[in-house]
Amino acid sequence: MLRMRILFVVGGSSGVIFSLIPLAQAARNAGHQVFLAGPYDVMHTITAAGLPAVSVSELSMMDTYVDRKGDFQQIPKDLHERYLFNGRCFGRFAAGCFDGLLELADRWRPDLVVGGALAFAAPLVAAHAGVPYVKHAVDMGEPRMIDLSAAAELGPELERLGLYDMPRADLWVDTTPPSLRVADAPPAQLMRYVPYTTSRVLEPWMYTKGDRPRLLVSAGSRVTPDRDFDTLSGLVAKVSQLDVELLIGAPEDVAEKLRPLPDNVRAGWLPLDVLAPTCDLVMHHAGGNTVLGNMAHGVPQVLIPYLPYVVDYSTRLAEYGAAKIVDPEEDTAENIAQALREVLETPSYRERARELAAEMAALPTPAQVVGALEEVAAR
Known part of the structure; x- marks a missing residue:
C-alpha cells in the first residue's frame, strides 16, 4: 500500500482521545502520515503521545452548553431529554470544528478520515x-439517541455540504469484546483495546504491591477542582x-485538593496501565477507558454509573459476572464497602474478568487493523 495521509478527528477531552491513540500510532509506524485534529485544549494530550496535532477550534466542551442563539442550556433531569441534550452538545462541538477541519482538508488533502464515535465532524470532513470515513469506538457504545440528536444539530453544516443525512461509515472499528457486544451491533472490524494514558516516571510502588488488597479509585480524566x-x-x-492499599487516580491539581490523606492512600496522575495488573479491584464512575x-x-470492577x-454497558459487564454495580442513588459508604467486599471475596468475579481479558487479547492488534484501513482506502 502506498503511503497514505490519514486524518484522525478527535473529541474535546482526553477520555475520547486515549482510545484512538494506539491505532494512530500503529498507522504512523506502518509508514503512513498521520494528523490528529481537535480543539486547542487537547493538543498536549496528542503531542504527549508523540503524534502530530492540529488545532481546528478554540471551543471547549463546556462552551457547547450554550446553544446557537447564545442561550445557556441546563442539563435536563429526564433521561430521554438528557440524551437529546448530550447529542446537541456534541453536534455543536462538531459545528465548532467544522470550518477548521474543512480548511485543513483542503490544504492537506487526506486519503482517509478516522473519527471517534462522538466526533461527529469526522464524517462531514x-x-x-x-474520501472514506472510518468510525472508531471510544467505549462500549452510546445510546443511538445521541447520534440522532447530534445529526439534528448539524443541519446547517449538512446543508452546506449538500447532504440530507449524516454520511455512513465505510468501516466500524470496535474494541468491545464479542461476549459484550449487543445483539443488534452492526458489523465491525474488531480490534484489541490497548490501554493508554499519559505517562509519568515510574516508581517501584507503582508496579509492586504490599500485603493488603490494592484498590484503585478513579472518577476519570475529566475531573477538575x-x-x-x-x-x-x-x-x-x-x-x-x-x-486496603488505596490508590486514587486524578489530575495533580485535583489530588492536591484531596490532601491530606491517610498513610495507606496515594493520589495523583497515575499510570493506570502499569497499576492495573497489580490491583485486586478497581472502583470508578464507569468511564469507557477505565472500564x-x-x-x-x-x-x-465495582461501577457507580453516575x-x-x-449504564447500558456497565450492566452488560455486571451481567457477565466481571463487575458489580452500585446504584448512584444508593452510594453510601456502607453499600460501597459491601460491594467491594463481595467482589474481593468472590473468586468468580476475577475468573470472569480474566476470561474477558483473554478474549480481548485474541482480537486483532492495532497494527493488524491498519491493513483494514488500507483496504478501505484502496476501495
Whole structure:
C-alpha cells in the first residue's frame, strides 16, 4: 500500500482521545502520515503521545452548553431529554470544528478520515474531501439517541455540504469484546483495546504491591477542582477507612485538593496501565477507558454509573459476572464497602474478568487493523 495521509478527528477531552491513540500510532509506524485534529485544549494530550496535532477550534466542551442563539442550556433531569441534550452538545462541538477541519482538508488533502464515535465532524470532513470515513469506538457504545440528536444539530453544516443525512461509515472499528457486544451491533472490524494514558516516571510502588488488597479509585480524566470534584472526594471519603492499599487516580491539581490523606492512600496522575495488573479491584464512575483498560488486564470492577449513558454497558459487564454495580442513588459508604467486599471475596468475579481479558487479547492488534484501513482506502 502506498503511503497514505490519514486524518484522525478527535473529541474535546482526553477520555475520547486515549482510545484512538494506539491505532494512530500503529498507522504512523506502518509508514503512513498521520494528523490528529481537535480543539486547542487537547493538543498536549496528542503531542504527549508523540503524534502530530492540529488545532481546528478554540471551543471547549463546556462552551457547547450554550446553544446557537447564545442561550445557556441546563442539563435536563429526564433521561430521554438528557440524551437529546448530550447529542446537541456534541453536534455543536462538531459545528465548532467544522470550518477548521474543512480548511485543513483542503490544504492537506487526506486519503482517509478516522473519527471517534462522538466526533461527529469526522464524517462531514470525509464527505467534503471525498474520501472514506472510518468510525472508531471510544467505549462500549452510546445510546443511538445521541447520534440522532447530534445529526439534528448539524443541519446547517449538512446543508452546506449538500447532504440530507449524516454520511455512513465505510468501516466500524470496535474494541468491545464479542461476549459484550449487543445483539443488534452492526458489523465491525474488531480490534484489541490497548490501554493508554499519559505517562509519568515510574516508581517501584507503582508496579509492586504490599500485603493488603490494592484498590484503585478513579472518577476519570475529566475531573477538575471545579468539575466533578465532589464525586471523586465523596468516593474517597467512603473508602479511605477500609483496610486496603488505596490508590486514587486524578489530575495533580485535583489530588492536591484531596490532601491530606491517610498513610495507606496515594493520589495523583497515575499510570493506570502499569497499576492495573497489580490491583485486586478497581472502583470508578464507569468511564469507557477505565472500564476497557481494566477489562484488558483482567481486573474485577465495582461501577457507580453516575452518567446515564454508561449504564447500558456497565450492566452488560455486571451481567457477565466481571463487575458489580452500585446504584448512584444508593452510594453510601456502607453499600460501597459491601460491594467491594463481595467482589474481593468472590473468586468468580476475577475468573470472569480474566476470561474477558483473554478474549480481548485474541482480537486483532492495532497494527493488524491498519491493513483494514488500507483496504478501505484502496476501495
